Amino acid sequence: xxxxxxxxxxxxxxxxxxxxxxxxxxxxxxxxxxxxxxxxxxxxxxxxxxxxxxxxxxxxxxxxxxxxxxxxxxxxxxxxxxxxxxxxxxxxxxxxxxxxxxxxxxxxxxxxxxxxxxxxxxxxxxxxxxxxxxxxxxxxxxxxxxxxxxxxxxxxxxxxxxxxxxxxxxxxxxxxxxxxxxxxxxxxxxxxxxxxxxxxxxxxxxxxxxxxxxxxxxxxxxxxxxxxxxxxx
Amino acid sequence: xxxxxxxxxxxxxxxxxxxxxxxxxxxxxxxxxxxxxxxxxxxxxxxxxxxxxxxxxxxxxxxxxxxxxxxxxxxxxxxxxxxxxxxxxxxxxxxxxxxxxxxxxxxxxxxxxxxxxxxxxxxxxxxxxxxxxxxxxxxxxxxxxxxxxxxxxxxxxxxxxxxxxxxxxxxxxxxxxxxxxxxxxxxxxxxxxxxxxxxxxxxxxxxxxxxxxxxxxxxxxxxxxxxxxxxxxxxxxxxxxxxxxxxxxxxxxxxxxxxxxxxxxxxxxxxxxxxxxxxxxxxxxxxxxxxxxxxxxxxxxxxxxxxxxxxxxxxxxxxxxxxxxxxxxxxxxxxxxxxxxxxxxxxxxxxxxxxxxxxxxxxxxxxxxxxxxxxxxxxxxxxxxxxxxxxxxxxxxxxxxxxxxxxxxxxxxxxxxxxxxxxxxxxxxxxxxxxxxxxxxxxxxxxxxxxxxxxxxxxxxxxxxxxxxxxxxxxxxxxxxxxxxxxxxxxxxxxxxxxxxxxxxxxxxxxxxxxxxxxxxxxxxxxxxxxxxxxxxxxxxxxxxxxxxxxxxxxxxxxxxxxxxxxxxxxxxxxxxxxxx
Ligand code: HEM
Ligand SMILES: [Cu+2]
Numbered sequence: 011x012x013x014x015x016x017x018x019x020x021x022x023x024x025x026x027x028x029x030x031x032x033x034x035x036x037x038x039x040x041x042x043x044x045x046x047x048x049x050x051x052x053x054x055x056x057x058x059x060x061x062x063x064x065x066x067x068x069x070x071x072x073x074x075x076x077x078x079x080x081x082x083x084x085x086x087x088x089x090x091x092x093x094x095x096x097x098x099x100x101x102x103x104x105x106x107x108x109x110x111x112x113x114x115x116x117x118x119x120x121x122x123x124x125x126x127x128x129x130x131x132x133x134x135x136x137x138x139x140x141x142x143x144x145x146x147x148x149x150x151x152x153x154x155x156x157x158x159x160x161x162x163x164x165x166x167x168x169x170x171x172x173x174x175x176x177x178x179x180x181x182x183x184x185x186x187x188x189x190x191x192x193x194x195x196x197x198x199x200x201x202x203x204x205x206x207x208x209x210x211x212x213x214x215x216x217x218x219x220x221x222x223x224x225x226x227x228x229x230x231x232x233x234x235x236x237x238x239x240x241x242x243x
Numbered sequence: 244x245x246x247x248x249x250x251x252x253x254x255x256x257x258x259x260x261x262x263x264x265x266x267x268x269x270x271x272x273x274x275x276x277x278x279x280x281x282x283x284x285x286x287x288x289x290x291x292x293x294x295x296x297x298x299x300x301x302x303x304x305x306x307x308x309x310x311x312x313x314x315x316x317x318x319x320x321x322x323x324x325x326x327x328x329x330x331x332x333x334x335x336x337x338x339x340x341x342x343x344x345x346x347x348x349x350x351x352x353x354x355x356x357x358x359x360x361x362x363x364x365x366x367x368x369x370x371x372x373x374x375x376x377x378x379x380x381x382x383x384x385x386x387x388x389x390x391x392x393x394x395x396x397x398x399x400x401x402x403x404x405x406x407x408x409x410x411x412x413x414x415x416x417x418x419x420x421x422x423x424x425x426x427x428x429x430x431x432x433x434x435x436x437x438x439x440x441x442x443x444x445x446x447x448x449x450x451x452x453x454x455x456x457x458x459x460x461x462x463x464x465x466x467x468x469x470x471x472x473x474x475x476x477x478x479x480x481x482x483x484x485x486x487x488x489x490x491x492x493x494x495x496x497x498x499x500x501x502x503x504x505x506x507x508x509x510x511x512x513x514x515x516x517x518x519x520x521x522x523x524x525x526x527x528x529x530x531x532x533x534x535x536x537x538x539x540x541x542x543x544x545x546x547x548x549x550x551x552x553x554x555x556x557x558x559x560x561x562x563x564x565x566x567x568x569x570x571x572x573x574x575x576x577x578x579x580x581x582x583x584x585x586x587x588x589x590x591x592x593x594x595x596x597x598x599x600x601x602x603x604x605x606x607x608x609x610x611x612x613x614x615x616x617x618x619x620x621x622x623x624x625x626x627x628x629x630x631x632x633x634x635x636x637x638x639x640x641x642x643x644x645x646x647x648x649x650x651x652x653x654x655x656x657x658x659x660x661x662x663x664x665x666x667x668x669x670x671x672x673x674x675x676x677x678x679x680x681x682x683x684x685x686x687x688x689x690x691x692x693x694x695x696x697x698x699x700x701x702x703x704x705x706x707x708x709x710x711x712x713x714x715x716x717x718x719x720x721x722x723x724x725x726x727x728x729x730x731x732x733x734x735x736x737x738x739x740x741x742x743x744x745x746x747x748x749x750x751x752x753x754x755x756x757x758x759x760x761x762x763x764x765x766x767x768x769x770x771x772x773x774x775x776x777x778x779x780x781x782x783x784x785x786x787x788x789x790x791x792x793x794x795x796x797x798x799x800x801x802x803x804x805x806x807x808x809x810x811x812x813x814x815x816x817x818x819x820x821x822x823x824x
Contacts, residue, residue, distance in 0.1 A: 032375035033452075034788065042377040042451040049443045053481045060485035060515055064500055067511060075506075150496040166499060166506040173498040177489075 028209045040211045047215045051222045054185075058226060061178050065233065068170060074162035079171030081238030082147055082157045087138050088235040091131050092227065098127035099224045106217040109200070109210035117213070118200050124220065125193045128186055135183055142172075149173050158238070175234055182230060185223045192216050279682065279779040294379035295782055300365035301680075302386050303356060306393070308749075310352040315742065317345035322704075322738040325731045330722035338721030339406035340422070346409030351431050352393055354665055355523065358530035359476070360389070360441055362672045363469045365680060367445055369773035369780060370463050372454025372789040377447040385440040392434030399423035399430065408719065410520070413501040413512045417493040425494055428487045435480045435487075438526075442476030445469055454772070456791035463771050463795055464540075464553055468533030471557035475522045475529075475564065483519035486512065510575050517568035525564045527661055528628070529557060531668020532599055535621045538671055539603045541769040542618035543610025546796040549602045556595035563592040573644045582641055589639035596632050600625060615767070616690030620671030623698045627663025631656060634709065649719075652712025658705045670697070670748065677752070678762030682779040685755045689747060696744030703737025770796055 033039040069076045105120035139148075146154040149169045157168075196216050199205065205213055280297045290298060320341050324332040333341065364382065368375050376382050399405055405427040407416040416424050449470050453462070490512070492498045499505025501512045540547050547553055569577060569585030603625055612618070634656040638644050647653065677685050707730035712718070716727045723731070765774040770793075776785050 030379075032373065032377075032379065038451055042447050045450055046378060046443060046447045049446055049477055053439050053443070053477050056478055057481035057485050060482050060489075063515070064489070064511065067508065068500075068506070071508075072506065149498065164506065166504075170499045170506050173492075173500065177492065177498070 028204075036209065043211045043215055044218075047218045051218065054222060054226075058178075058181070061174070061181070062229075065174055065178070068167070068174070069237075072162075072164070072167035072170070074160045075164055075167030076171050077238040078155075078158045078160055078163045079168040079175070079238065080234060080236070082145070082155075082172075083175070083235050083238075084138055084141060085235050087134055087141075088231055091134050092231045094127050094131050094134070095224045095227050098124050098131070099221055101127065102217050102220045105196075106210075106213050109205045109213040110207060112207040114200065114203055114205075117205065118197060121193055121197045121200055121213075125190060125197065128190050128193065128220075132183060132186055132190075135179065147172055148176070178230055178234070182223065182226055185226070189220055189223050192219065277777055278781060279777060280782045281682070281779050283782050292383070294375070294383055296364050296368050296376050296379065296382060297680075297780065297782075299382050299386055300361050300363075303360040303364060303389070306386075306390065307353050307357050307361060310348050310393070311357075314345055314348035314353055315745070317341050317348065318738065319742065321345060322735040324721055325723070326735045328723050328725050328728050328731075333721060335721050336406060339408075339719070340404040342719060343406050343408050344400055344404055347396065347405070347427065347431065349661075350409055350523070350527075351434055352389075352396065354527040354661060355438055356389060356434075356441075357527075357669050358534065358665070358672060359438075359445070359469060359472055359526070360385075362465075362534065362669070362676065363441070363445060363472075363530060366465060366676065366773055367448055367469060368452070369679075369776070369784055370466055370771055371449065371452060371457055372772050372785065372791065373448060373452035374783050374785075376444045377452055378444050381440050382444055385437040385444070388440070389434055389437035392430045392432070392437065394430075395433060396427050396430030399427040402426070410516060411487070411490060411512075412516075413490065413493065413509045414503075417490055417501055425491045428491055432484050432487045432491075435484045438476045439480045442473035442480070445473040446477065449473075454789045454791055457772075458791075460551065460554070461791055461793075461795050462554075463533075464536035464547060464550070464557075465530075465533035467554040468529045468536070468557045471561035472526050472529045474558075474561045475526050478565070479519040479522040479526075482515060483523075486515040486519070489515075510572070510577065513572050513575055514568065517571045518565070521568040521571065522561070522564045524657070524660070525560055527665040528668075529560060531624060531665045531672075532557065532628075534668045534672035534675070535603060535624050536599075537769070537771070538617045538621040538675055539606050540796045541675075541767050542615060542621070543607050543612045544798050545606055545610045546794075546798070547602060548605035548608075549598075550795060552598055553602050556598045559595040560592065563588065563595070567592050567639075570639050570644070573641060574648050586639050586641050590636060593632055593636055593639075596628075600629055600632075614691070615674075616685075616687060616694050617671045617675035619691060619694040619698075620667045620674065623694065624664055624667040624671065627659050627667060627701070631659030631664055634659065647712060649717055650712035651708040651716045651718050654718050655705045655708035655712060658708070662705070663701055667697075670694070673752070674748075675767075676773075677755070678766045679773055679778050679780070681756055681759070682762050683755045683759030684762050684766065685748075685759060686751050689751050693744050693747035693751075696747070697741060700737050700740030700742070700744050704734050704741050705737070707731070707733040707737075770798060 029036055029039060033042070101120045101123045105117055105124060108116040108120060142148050143151065146152045149172050153169050153172065155165050155168050193216065196213055199212070280295055284293075290302065293299060293302075320333065321338070324330065324338055324341070326332075330338065364376070367373075399422075402423055405420070405422040405424055407420050407422070407424060411424070411428065449462075449466060489498070489500055493501050493507075497505065499507045501507045501509050503509065536547055536553060567585055567589045569581055570589045573582050573586075603621075634652070638647060638653065638656060674685060674690055677683070711727050711730045711734075714727070716723055716730075762778045764776065764778050766778075768774065772785075772789055772791070773780075775789065
């Protein structure tokens with residue numbers, strides 16, 4: 011009996027313990043989990059979709075105010091965060107790859123790197139929010155506008171831009187926090203050696219979720235940050 | 244040791260000679276009880292922590308029944324106030340709370356979860372031959388989320404209630420109402436996630452857990468309509484969630500998104516609200532349509548006429564249902580061109596509903612019809628739903644709607660569909676599957692009697708409201724002009740009959756759980772997989788995974804059908820209730 015055989019039975023055992031009682035086999039369980047995650051992501055799209063609709067409506071009605079409001083955001087921090095998140099998507103994809111190919115060490119490393127990148131994003135976001143607070147740009151708490159005022163812009167609409175900014179990025183950050191919790195869970199079980207080439211569905215599903223949250227940001231960044239980048243007055 | 248103390252292996256029971264001991268006799272069940280999902284475990288914990296879809300269905304059944312009673316109590320108060328023209332029984336602001344809370348409870352806490360979460364939960368795995376839903380833990384979680392949302396809402400009610408109408412229209416809800424809008428809204432927000440999770444679970448289960456041989460076109464039509472309902476739940480509910488969140492932010496922090504003083508647009512709220520809430524009316528009625536398809540086939544002993552048309556009409560309703568929300572906004576500031584399109588699509592969405600009605604009727608044609616209680620409810624559904632749908636077409640016509648909007652005509656229209664349709668379907672379904680759910684029969688005579696009482700009471704309650712509305716009586720006022728009194732007295736009288744009629748099943752269902760006759764696995768008899776396992780089913784539903792080799796609604800001589808047994812040598816054993824030759 012070769013070592014490979016022993017490894018296989020081991021893995022099969024793993025697979026067997028991971029199979030929940032109401033599924034017939036691992037394949038069915040995996041497909042169900044994946045489909046479930048996709049359906050969940052569709053509900054997320056609908057959820058954010060309501061906000062995007064409001065954004066489109068008010069931006070169409072108050073284009074100048076939205077550009078003005080946008081010029082008050084910190085494009086550099088936003089851009090840095092975009093890079094951070096895109097990198098984290100890459101490292102997440104690599105973590106999934108190493109889960110599939112069965113390298114426990116690399117899997118853990120890339121999950122940890124993803125976690126660190128996600129945390130970096132949130133820290134930068136925190137600095138940004140603090141900056142907004144300092145500049146009196148937080149509606150409800152202390153909103154005042156002394157920034158650019160192109161023709162057609164009005165303070166209430168600029169204030170509305172900041173509301174939309176805070177609600178959208180706040181909900182996004184909330185999803186990031188959940189993502190970090192989920193990564194922590196994956197790291198723990200990866201460290202315990204739970205994920206094998208036969209059974210690594212949780213890593214794949216976590217990856218789907220993580221990419222989704224990234225993609226939301228990819229839409230948020232240009233819509234919120236880049237509108238007013240070349241306003242001159 | 245007597246036979247009664249010996250634990251009996253449910254999958255391997257020693258069968259008595261059926262000629263000596265009738266299978267549905269109490270002695271048989273006492274001598275040969277099988278372990279089923281109800282008696283498999285005891286204790287409150289075994290219910291509150293269960294992951295069995297059948298037990299979760301019963302948890303939902305108990306909770307939606309409580310809410311139905313509560314919503315009914317509000318209805319009684321409303322009808323009492325409307326007995327006389329002046330506002331004498333309650334003040335205007337109390338009345339506003341009554342109809343608001345009636346609507347919120349009946350819609351979000353009774354009708355939306357009723358059939359999907361009770362019957363759907365119980366039946367989806369059984370009908371497709373699975374052991375459970377795809378995500379049993381999420382299923383249990385959905386019930387807890389429902390309860391959490393319900394507690395929030397009850398808290399709002401106890402603290403003084405809410406008076407915005409179930410529609411939460413801004414700016415009243417955000418700037419003027421002094422009631423517990425945010426708390427009640429939060430309750431609905433939370434409950435929404437329970438319905439999202441239920442829908443998600445159904446979609447995944449139907450896609451991935453069908454038994455071998457159970458192809459899409461062999462699925463019972465109840466599954467098709469549950470699938471369509473789940474699509475709406477998954478696509479629509481997140482939108483109402485974000486809408487309520489924005490209302491709460493608007494109310495608490497004045498973000499301005501719905502407030503014209505701050506540059507916002509109140510009509511945006513109406514768009515977002517109805518984008519969910521029109522499809523939501525189909526969440527309420529589609530499952531009932533599925534129930535009716537099952538019942539009509541079984542009690543006319545025929546395959547449903549045009550099975551695939553009925554199946555696809557469910558999907559068509561789910562899809563078109565998302566394109567007609569503007570018909571609730573004909574008298575808002577919505578562009579008249581948008582209104583024309585919404586009007587046109589609303590007419591179009593009536594087509595798939597009509598397809599169903601025609602196909603049920605065609606199924607009845609030359610069928611061998613028996614008028615058991617479920618069938619009475621199903622026939623009631625067909626007639627009342629047709630009236631509700633046809634009056635919907637009145638409302639979808641632009642000119643007509645300007646006259647009828649915000650009158651009692653609307654109230655009558657949607658009650659014909661939501662009570663005459665959705666509730667009748669739910670009651671029919673409960674009766675139809677009661678023997679499977681509890682293993683006991685309800686008293687058939689009382690069942691038929693109460694179905695007729697409910698039908699009469701319902702029509703007497705709501706038909707006069709069509710007339711009152713047509714003559715111009717506005718909805719949502721606690722006082723009204725003298726000339727409407729006759730119609731309103733009729734309606735209140737009808738409501739008492741309706742309420743009385745609904746009490747009867749409430750009593751005999753409870754009674755039958757203890758004293759009802761034992762039910763055979765397939766009492767009607769019907770063809771679905773759920774009837775090929777014991778009543779009540781064992782926890783794992785089937786002794787072995789069923790292999791489906793027959794088409795849906797393939798009515799054959801009764802003797803041929805058998806409970807799917809554990810081992811091949813047992814498959815020819817006498818089956819309770821089926822050995823009636
Ligand atoms: C046959 C297709 C249907 C059509 C064409 C239709 C049409 C309409 C229209 C145009 C209105 C708006 C009236 C107004 O506010 O002026 C309306 C209201 C309503 N319909 Fe329908 N309807 C249909 C089916 C249904 C179904 C299946 C349900 C429920 C299960 C339903 C429930 C409601 C409710 C709850 C309202 C009133 C909402 C409110 O303002 O409180 N309808 N319907
Ligand atoms: Cu509608």
